[in-house]
Amino acid sequence: MGEIIFKKNGSLIERRIDGEAILLDIKSGVYYDLKDVGVFIWEILTDGSTARKIAAAVAENFDADAETALADTLELLNDLEAEGLIVRVAEV
Amino acid sequence: MLQLPRHELHKKLVGRANPMRIQLEITRRCNLDCVHCIQGGCSDIAGEMTAADYERLLPRMSAAGVFSVSLTGGEFLCHPEIHDILGLLLRSDFWLALQTNGTLLDQDTVDFLARHREKIRAVAVSLYGATAQAHESVTRSPGSFEKTIRAIDMLSEAGFRVEVISLLMTMNQDEATQIQELCRKRGLFHQFNSIIAPRKDGEKSSLECRLPEELLKKLPRPWETFSENFIPHEPDDFAPDKTLDAWCTMARTSGYIDSRGNLLPCSIMDLPAGNVKERPFDELWHDSAVFNALRKLKIGQFECSRCGHFPTCRPCPGLAFLEHGNMFEAPKEICRIIELFLGDKEVKQA
Ligand code: SF4
Numbered sequence: 001m002g003e004i005i006f007k008k009n010g011s012l013i014e015r016r017i018d019g020e021a022i023l024l025d026i027k028s029g030v031y032y033d034l035k036d037v038g039v040f041i042w043e044i045l046t047d048g049s050t051a052r053k054i055a056a057a058v059a060e061n062f063d064a065d066a067e068t069a070l071a072d073t074l075e076l077l078n079d080l081e082a083e084g085l086i087v088r089v090a091e092v
Numbered sequence: 093m094l095q096l097p098r099h100e101l102h103k104k105l106v107g108r109a110n111p112m113r114i115q116l117e118i119t120r121r122c123n124l125d126c127v128h129c130i131q132g133g134c135s136d137i138a139g140e141m142t143a144a145d146y147e148r149l150l151p152r153m154s155a156a157g158v159f160s161v162s163l164t165g166g167e168f169l170c171h172p173e174i175h176d177i178l179g180l181l182l183r184s185d186f187w188l189a190l191q192t193n194g195t196l197l198d199q200d201t202v203d204f205l206a207r208h209r210e211k212i213r214a215v216a217v218s219l220y221g222a223t224a225q226a227h228e229s230v231t232r233s234p235g236s237f238e239k240t241i242r243a244i245d246m247l248s249e250a251g252f253r254v255e256v257i258s259l260l261m262t263m264n265q266d267e268a269t270q271i272q273e274l275c276r277k278r279g280l281f282h283q284f285n286s287i288i289a290p291r292k293d294g295e296k297s298s299l300e301c302r303l304p305e306e307l308l309k310k311l312p313r314p315w316e317t318f319s320e321n322f323i324p325h326e327p328d329d330f331a332p333d334k335t336l337d338a339w340c341t342m343a344r345t346s347g348y349i350d351s352r353g354n355l356l357p358c359s360i361m362d363l364p365a366g367n368v369k370e371r372p373f374d375e376l377w378h379d380s381a382v383f384n385a386l387r388k389l390k391i392g393q394f395e396c397s398r399c400g401h402f403p404t405c406r407p408c409p410g411l412a413f414l415e416h417g418n419m420f421e422a423p424k425e426i427c428r429i430i431e432l433f434l435g436d437k438e439v440k441q442a
């Protein structure tokens with residue numbers, strides 16, 4: 001089984017305010033808030049990426065061990081997908 | 093939890109005076125002649141913002157953090173470059189709301205807007221009666237009723253959220269139930285209002301159209317929304333030493349840019365921070381002495397803070413500014429209306 005590439009949902013307006021990413025989903029009118037590592041992961045999702053690649057970037061930039069980085073990344077991707085903020089665009 | 097409830101977002105942004113919602117008065121021109129219009133001088137178009145001005149302004153608003161933009165007027169569709177301006181707005185990343193009298197909307201424009209429907213939160217249309225006679229007694233423009241109804245139907249069919257806004261005054265108050273019925277049949281969101289303000293140039297003849305208490309009492313409910321607690325708050329947020337963060341969004345998270353490019357705290361408070369044609373929006377927003385002074389005002393400076401109905405009644409300081417020339421005074425028209433709901437005012441004990 002291949003890996004999934006996730007990407008941002010196209011119906012979002014996002015603003016960077018004091019280091020936080022504030023997102024507005026214009027389909028639902030709901031606002032969301034990402035901080036710290038969440039903002040870092042959100043940036044990577046602009047061009048689409050897999051959980052494994054994102055976790056590697058998190059481990060490198062936040063001085064985390066690979067296992068923790070992957071667990072945290074998967075948790076955030078799950079939450080983002082559950083809220084419809086990211087979509088699966090391909091499997092590689 | 094990733095979700096950010098609106099009131100939490102408001103609190104987060106208000107502390108930073110981060111603009112969230114801007115109203116753009118695209119033009120003061122209008123093709124109707126409504127009795128109650130507060131603009132006055134609709135033919136005075138000197139210095140009107142052009143599409144090129146908006147091309148410079150919109151990216152600055154986006155970079156400053158603005159999410160929502162409402163288009164208003166006059167009638168915004170009267171701007172000679174409106175299609176270019178709409179194109180710029182629809183290519184930008186804003187959530188839009190449109191306020192129109194509907195009479196200039198044709199099928200081509202509705203189809204054009206419908207291609208970007210996702211970006212348009214709602215279209216608010218003014219309707220003053222369920223018959224041509226009643227509606228046109230306010231618009232003083234023959235044929236306007238038929239055109240407005242046709243616009244409402246085209247917009248609904250195209251899938252827009254249409255919000256019908258009806259100002260009730262002496263000449264159309266007996267239409268309230270029929271307007272409600274017209275909207276109910278079409279499944280439209282609908283809201284009455286009865287606040288008539290003086291014109292921005294000080295002219296007050298429209299105030300004669302204000303409804304007397306005995307007629308206000310007979311209007312179907314709900315006919316006002318200003319006493320709703322639109323920003324959830326703690327009681328302490330309204331203590332006399334607090335700023336207006338929980339009361340009024342002007343110059344905090346919302347602002348108004350008039351058709352000449354003046355950045356104002358709101359649509360009726362004529363206290364310009366400066367002109368966006370001369371200085372970038374974000375610099376004006378953050379550096380303006382006027383805006384910074386407004387952000388420092390304390391609740392205790394306002395007459396309303398001593399009223400027993402405050403903050404259940406959360407009146408509009410802009411209306412006091414427009415009617416009495418002093419935002420610190422209680423806006424008497426709101427007092428008159430709120431007392432119908434809540435009874436006579438009691439003065440709070442110090
Ligand atoms: S009733 Fe009048 S004085 Fe009291 S809060 Fe409302 S507007 Fe102010």
